[in-house]
Structures are given as structure tokens and as C-alpha cells.
Amino acid sequence: MEQPKRSKIVMKDISIEFPGVKALSNVHFDVETGRIHALVGANGAGKSTLMKVLSGAYDHYTGSIYIDDNEVNIRSPRDAKELGIDIVYQEVDTALIPYLNVAENIMLDILVNQMKGKQFVNWKEIHKKARKVLERLHIQIDTHTLVQDLNLAQKQIVLIARAIAEERRFLILDEPTAPLSSRETEELFRIIRDLAYNHNVGVIFISHRLPELFEICEEITVMRDGQLVTRRKMEGLTAKQVVELMLGRKFDENYQKHKVNIGEKFFEVKNLSEKDNAVKNINMYVRSGEIVGIAGLVGAGKTEFCKTIFGALPIHEGEIWLRGKKLNIHTPYSAVKQGLALVPEERRKEGVLVEEPVYSNLTAASLSDFSSPLGFLKPRVEHEAAKKMIVDLGIKTPHENQKVAYLSGGNQQKVAVGKWLMANADVYIFDEPTKGVDVGAKHDIFELIGRMVSTNKGVIYASSELSEILAITDRIYVMYDGMIVKELLTSETNEEEILFYSTGGN
Template sequence: MVKSRLEMKNISIEFPGVKALDDVNFSTTTESVHALIGANGAGKSTLMKVLSGAYDHYTGDIFIDGAKVHIRSPKEAQNYGIQIVYQEVDTALVPYLTVGENIMLIDTVSNMGKKQFMNWNRIHKRAQEILESMNIHVPSKKLVSELTLAEKQMVLIARSVSQKCRFLILDEPTAPLSFSETEELFRIVRDLKQNNVGVIFISHRLPELFEICDEITVMRNGKFISKEQIKETSINTVVEYMLGEKLEEQFPKYHINIGNTVLEVKGLNDKEKIKDINLHVKAGEIVGLAGLVGAGKTEFCKALFGASKKVSGEVLINGNTLKINSPYDAVLNGLALVPEERRKEGILVQETVATNLSAANINKFTKIFSFLDFKKEKTSAQELIKSLGIKTPAETTRVQNLSGGNQQKVAIGKWLISDAEVYVFDEPTKGVDVGAKKDIFELIAELAKRGKAVIYASCELAEIIGITDRIYVVYDGEVAKEVETKDTTEEELLFYSTGGK
């Protein structure tokens, strides 16, 4: 097989108030797995959207095997064998269609309008052949709505491969995956590499990149910084390139006098995933909820916040039993939740930064007759933007135009105005770079200093140990173990997270 070379030269692109890419160069080949990394807002996803045809107003040139190519639409990118699998897999699939219909969707759509009957048997046969060739064990006739996140991702990769893919872009592919699912993804990536496909891998999980990738390109502030062979660099060197400075201690050092019990949960049960969970959190305490993907952490957070149906059990704040039937009840009773899926549940992506920051406590910004005090909202937003270090041109910028880390700061910032009693963070650093992670850890530590009760739910065990005072390990919807953070290790947490007794 002949190896192909892809080159992007002097790529620049601007959005209102933001120069997202500034004269960027990028190159890779088939038979290679190439890591593309940078802090949130570095421009890596934007560069790949240019390559995949999602953005057409860029300047610069793209070459394949030395020949200049014209890519200004997704269709043109696909014609050159360039495919992309975005982090939000649900947006690219049709849930009420089968796996086979989704895999063959591009072929099906391209044949629409022609006078011919749809041969469904042939569609499913071809889809099943593609799945089997990649050793993906998902039935072609199963509905996409019935799949796990990992299976949906595999279906999207299978669709890409069905289109004579030469270069496959994976944007944060491991963010929602468990350890075993990540290993399966890596197997597929290695198979693609062997079959003369070039894979461009965007991720913030540096150890994974050093395991699977051959080369690494680092971007910062919309510019190309470096390109190196993985075997010739190190994680610390890469992080310093990303941040433009030496890597400092990630977790804030603080000492807080733990107060009385603020939150008490007795026998919380959602009749589906979580089973009779008991826990408590004291004032100034950060309590970890550790567990692997699918353990029930997210379901617990939603049940506590009134976002689940058929919940039983008892929730008390400062000794008072609460009746929480909805998120509205939760907010009224002093609970705040920063959810795992920030774009779907944590922010209003089409609205401005100012609107998002005031959304959780709109009463503080209303005048008589319920008219919104825009001046007060603007002043408050500007203060939060400064104190949280949110990188945005202005408070009027739409949140969808911010990087993932800055979106997460907005999701957290809106609750700081409400001054809740209990703050629940569900995977708060998912898809966030090391620089933004440090900012988020400091925000959480600051809440604890103010005497707030904090729950930190994550499958990142190093973070759990770095930021918490006490930990509950969740396995299969139940608390498997409670430990003091100072007395445990990642190995012990992993042991209980995987069902160890």
C-alpha cells in the first residue's frame, strides 16, 4: 500500500472578536497515529474542522501527496478520504435508525432522488461485513438508541471506514469510555493504522496519547508550537509546550477546619441504577465519589438534584429533611449541580456568557415587575469573568464559541452567584486541559474555604486523591467502600472500583 501525506500550510481563521488560528502548519501521513494537543482554546478542534470542511472561511492551503486540494465543505473533505468523529457522538447519529442504516447513511442519502428501491438486506449485509472486518460486535439491525456511548463511537468509526477513509480525526474519543472500552478503541486504531489509514487523535489524556500515538503536534493560542516523535519527548515537556511555562503543582494546598454535617443522604435509590446509597458531607469538606464509567456516579448526582424519576430515600441539609421532586426544588433548597454533559445540561450554548452566568439565580437581576436589570447582570458577569479567568472577548460572546475549559468555568460560575450550601461536581474536568483543571481545582478549594459542602464525582482517581478529604467508592450503583483520602492509594480505589471485596 502506498503511504499518503497530508499537509496544511499557513492556515488562519477568524471569528467575531477572535483569531482562532494564526498561520498554522500541520502535517501527517497514513500508517501513523498523530496526537494533536493544546490547552482549551489552542485551536486544535478548529484546525480539524477546517480539514473536515466544517469551516470554509479560512485562508491557507491544504495538500494531499503534494497536490493542492479544495476543501470548503464536509462533502469535499469526504471525497478526499477525510472523516471526523466528534466528541458528541449523539449529534452525528440518527437514534431511531438501526446500526446498519447509520453506517450506510452517507451512501443511502447520496442515492436519494434516484428512481430505485432501497435494498435493505444489502445495506445490512454490507454494514455487517464492515463491523465484522473491524471486529466490532454490534448487530447491524439493533437501534442506535439502544447502544452504549462506546458502541455509538464504534458505529461512527465504522461509517467513516465504509467511505474509503484515508485520514480519520478522533476528537476526545476516550472521554466517555471505560478502561476496557478504551482498550477496544485502541485496538481498532492500531488496525486502521495497519490498513494504511492515518489517525489524528485529539485528547487531553496525555498518558493515553503516549501509549497509542507515533507523533505529537502541540498548539497554543491558535499557533503551531512544536511537532515531535512521541518516543523522543515526555509528558512534562509536552505540558510545558501547551502552557508556555513550567508545570506547577496542580492541586491547591489548603487547610480547612471541617465543620458540622451539612448534607446527609439516607437510602437514596432511583429504582434503576443506584441502590440505597448513604453518605454525608460536612461544612468545608470535599468528598470524592470515585468509580469507573457506568458505576452510577452520574445517576446519584442526578437523583440527589431531583433530575431522576421514581427516587426514594431521604436527603437532609443542616438537619432538615428536604422534598426534592425537581431541579427547581433542589436549587431552592441550596443544592447546585455542575453536570457531566456540560453542553447538553450545564450551559445554554446559544446564549451569551452573561446570560449563562445569571441563569441559575435570575431573581438577583430582576427589577420591579420582573424586568431584567441588564446593567447589573453585565457588571456581575464581568466580575465573574475576571475572577474565574474565563477567556472570552466579552460577556456578550455566545458560550458555544468558547473552548471546553472556559465553558466549564461558565457552568461552575453560574452557581457561585446563587451561594448554595452543597455543590455537586460530576466529572468537572472532562475534556479540560491541565491549565484549566488547575483553575477548577482552585475554584473548588475556594468553595470549601467558604464552608460549603462539596461532592466531587470522577473516574479520574488521581484527581480524587489530589482534591478530596474523604472518598466513597461506588461500584454497580452501591457504595463499596468509604475511606479517608490520606489513608488510601489509587491502587486501593481501583480495587474497590472494579468490585474487589
């Protein structure tokens, strides 16, 4: 059987600047069709920026891009798509149109072209084609469903479906597995391999989940501080070596948990159910100084539980108690006033104000601490506190006045975390706080959480990353189908047992 002709992209001397920061400096990158190529780096390394250049999102770069030795000019997403290059972004809510349905989002590029030509749109055919794309992904979603009514994993699938709805030579996947369950991830890997090896697509795979890279990628490019560090085969590399190349220093893989004296039970949830039954009859408690894990697969109800106790979803029945007092929570505002804080999973949509500077995001939940008795802000005090938090969290930004929109995804997550660390809450709720965060930044966040509970605070840490749950928590509640199905002591359990209960084991 004749092998398909390979096509190759070469990016030479790519540089780009944003206000106050040089994001890329003379970067060289290349990838062939029929390959799965990992692109990695710590938060702020420039990997997403480089891919935004390649996909036409940024047009003010310098340097050259070649396809098969022919120089091409990519200055818009349309330019990239016409050359057969597409990208699936990490932030799904900025890439999808929520008030359109699934079929319209999947077939968006085709619809735009049809409407430009003033052709009659055959909506029956549009839905039929969208269903065929979803069938190729082995995913069942009603194509008439509005995207705003989908969960995060379903939105990710719709984005991937859009990218493969038309023939592409190169496909960029930016943290594609972050919202997916292990089963959905396996299915995605099947699709990626099919695209690369049976349809001669070059796949560029960006992920902080290093085991995934070793499972699916053949080659790797490592970036650090806007520059190329190395490009080589995956074979012969270890995860620790990759991390050290990313960070530029030796790295201790094991997080040393802080030793904290755990006190009395001070936060309790009794018989809690959410209005739409996503959370069912939950009973749990947190002691002062304790980090309590909420483990479960994607769709288990972890996010809904976090949002319900924070007042972002309506309580159907049940009670929430803090320090012997029954709380009356109907809105996030009332939750904050009564001592709760939530770092949400979807940072751009719910966690940060992307068009505002870093300092005002960090102080947004605690403005009273930086105000006079008459309510006037004290800018110097506010800026100094923000600068300290930037250092503590290792947020990569040229200064505290930088717009959050110009930060990498991982650094935006750090801002979302830092905002609540500056607030004087009693119970901190973290929902997938390290999603899209590199291993170095993950340790920084663990350190801050560890220091936080040493002051008699309590932490609820919800994550589908079982290794994280085991590294940082004292006790674990396992969720399945909206319910808590098992309580475990972290020191007496392992990933296999947590996974057993997470998948409905009894």
C-alpha cells in the same frame, strides 16, 4: 512484504476568524498515513478549529491544503469525505441522530448516497453491514436500538463505527476516550493501531489525557493561541514538557489542596434507589467544608446517582436531607430551590445554552441576584458579575457577549461550571467537570472548588479520573454496578485500591 504507499496531508498558512476573535493564524500542519499523530493545546488553542477546517466543517478559512502535493479544495464535509478524511467529534450528541437506530447512524453516509440515487434500501443488508463494523470493534450493541437510548460510551463507539464504515485515508479523533472505560479505551487503541499500521490510515489524535499520547502516538504537534508551537517526535519528550509547551510557562504538576476546617454532617442520602435500578440503595453523607469523591468506572452509576439526587431522574425510594430538613425533590427546579446545584457531564446537551452569550449562561442559575424587587434585570450588574467569573475561571472569550457556540469545548465546560459557582447553593454536584479541559484549566477549577468549600459549602465530585479524585477530595465513595461498595479516606488510599473496588473487588 511491500510497504503500502504513504499519503500526506499538508495544511499551509491556515487562518480563520469568528466574530471578535482570530481562532487560527497562519498555521502549518502535516500528517502521513500509517502514523498516529497527537494534536494538543490548551482550551482555545485552535486544535479543534484546525481539524474542523480539515474535515470541511468551516469553509471561510484562508490558506491552502495539499494531499500528495496536489492542492485540494475542502469547503464541506462531503469534500473531505470524498478525499478520504473523516472526523469523530468530541460532542457526540451533535453528531448523531437520536431518533434513528444504531445501524442507520453507522451507515448514514451510505444511506444518504443510496437515497439520492433513489435506490431501494435493503434494511436487512444495512443492519448486517453495521453489525460487521461493530464486530471489527469487538463491541456488542443491538443495531435496532435507538441512539437516544444509548449511554455516552456507546454513542462514542457508534460514531467511531460510522467513521470506519467506509474506507478512509485520514481519521481525526477529537477526545475519543473521554466517555470510555479503561477496557474500552484499550480496545479503541487496538483499533487505532490496526487502522494505522495494517490499513495505512493516518490518525490524528486529540486528547488532554497526556499518558494516552505517550502510549499510542509517534509524533506530536502543539498549538497555543491559534498558532503552531512545535511539531516533533514523541520520543524524548516528557508530559511536563508537553504541558509547558501548551501553556507557554512553567507548570507545577501537583495541585496544592486548600486546608479547610471540616464541620458537621449537613447533607445526607439515605437508602436511595433510582426508578430504573441504575442506583441501588445508596447511603452517603457530606460535611460542611468537605469535598466527597464518587469514584468508579464508566457505567458504574456515578452520573445516574448525580442526576437522581438533583431530580433529573426519578427517585424510586429513599430520602435526601439537608441541614436537618428532609428535601422533596422531583425536578431539577425543585433541587435548585432547595440548595442543590449540578454541573452535568454532557455540557452541550445539559450544561449550557450554546446559542446564547456567555454572560447569560453564567447568570442563568442566579437571575434573582441581578434583578430588582419587581423582577427587572439589572444588565450592568449582570455583565460585571459575568466578567468577574470569566476572569476567575480563565474563560477564553473576546467578551462576555460572545455566543457560547463559538467557544472551544473546554471553555464551554468552564461556562457550565461558572453558572453554578455564581448560584448560592449549599451542595454542589460535579459530574466529570474536567472532561475535555486542559491541565491549566483543571487547576483553575480545582482552585475555585477549594475556595467554595472554605465558605462551608459541600461538594460531591464524581469522576472516573482517579488522579483527580485523589488530588481534590477528603473522602471517597467507590461505586460499582449502581451501588456504593466502599468508603475510603483520601489520605489513606491510592489509585490501586480505588481501582480494585471499582472493578468489583471485595
